[in-house]
Amino acid sequence: xxxxxxxxxxxxxxxxxxxxxxxxxxxxxxxxxxxxxxxxxxxxxxxxxxxxxxxxxxxxxxxxxxxxxxxxxxxxxxxxxxxxxxxxxxxxxxxxxxxxxxxxxxxxxxxxxxxxxxxxxxxxxxxxxxxxxxxxxxxxxxxxxxxxxxxxxxxxxxxxxxxxxxxxxxxxxxxxxxxxxxxxxxxxxxxxxxxxxxxxxxxxxxxxxxxxxxxxxxxxxxxxxxxxxxxxxxxxxxxxxxxxxxxxxxxxxxxxxxxxxxxxxxxxxxxxxxxxxxxxxxxxx
Numbered sequence: 001x002x003x004x005x006x007x008x009x010x011x012x013x014x015x016x017x018x019x020x021x022x023x024x025x026x027x028x029x030x031x032x033x034x035x036x037x038x039x040x041x042x043x044x045x046x047x048x049x050x051x052x053x054x055x056x057x058x059x060x061x062x063x064x065x066x067x068x069x070x071x072x073x074x075x076x077x078x079x080x081x082x083x084x085x086x087x088x089x090x091x092x093x094x095x096x097x098x099x100x101x102x103x104x105x106x107x108x109x110x111x112x113x114x115x116x117x118x119x120x121x122x123x124x125x126x127x128x129x130x131x132x133x134x135x136x137x138x139x140x141x142x143x144x145x146x147x148x149x150x151x152x153x154x155x156x157x158x159x160x161x162x163x164x165x166x167x168x169x170x171x172x173x174x175x176x177x178x179x180x181x182x183x184x185x186x187x188x189x190x191x192x193x194x195x196x197x198x199x200x201x202x203x204x205x206x207x208x209x210x211x212x213x214x215x216x217x218x219x220x221x222x223x224x225x226x227x228x229x230x231x232x233x234x235x236x237x238x239x240x241x242x243x244x245x246x247x248x249x250x251x252x253x254x255x256x257x258x259x260x261x262x263x264x265x266x267x268x269x270x271x272x273x274x275x276x277x278x279x280x281x282x283x284x285x
Contacts, residue, residue: 112143164252
């Protein structure tokens with residue numbers, strides 16, 4: 001894979017939610033890539049109070065976290081007996097702890113609670129938005145299972161000509177090649193309120209963009225069957241629709257952080273809540 005040469009795959013384990021779906025995705029990916037798997041569970045700091053000693057409750061929380069990590073590691077070994085899997089119990093709130101764990105990782109994999117946008121931003125346990133916005137490596141959000149029953153299996157990647165989309169395209173080609181899957185490269189064009197040129201001219205420009213972007217990668221990955229699709233409409237709606245039966249949807253994300261440390265493009269943010277398959281966000285290399 002071009003860029004993001006981390007040495008392991010990191011999985012965030014949520015002790016309050018079913019962690020098996022994202023962990024299954026990560027374990028299978030680690031098996032394909034022959035990479036170590038590191039499971040991370042963050043325990044928030046002890047409450048600072050002068051009235052009640054929270055130490056027993058905090059120690060119990062840490063013990064429960066350690067037990068859950070051991071359970072998850074054993075679950076991975078049952079799935080892939082040869083897996084190189086370790087568990088890390090971290091001290092701190094989930095989002096910053098996972099962000100730190102992502103440094104040096106090849107991928108970071110999270111589950112999704114399917115929260116609303118407002119809840120995702122302001123929930124104390126929110127991890128998807130801040131980690132996806134700040135991680136230096138690709139982030140995989142697994143809210144739904146990959147659709148392995150679709151034949152032939154395929155991945156979808158959204159392309160808009162940006163550097164981050166080009167990084168997503170390179171990742172998607174590599175992933176499709178590893179899985180023996182087809183790749184649907186999709187560009188969604190939103191007509192402006194006032195058209196200066198004929199619509200067909202604009203669509204032809206989008207088709208040319210797809211051809212130019214994929215040419216070199218098609219040569220590098222000759223076994224990947226690629227289709228180019230130009231659609232008209234809203235990017236979130238169209239990409240979510242075309243990826244409904246996909247193994248995964250791959251999109252680029254621009255930059256890291258922002259005023260709140262959680263800047264994500266509206267398309268990426270929308271897809272994290274709307275797509276019914278794993279969503280992989282890839283930063284600009």
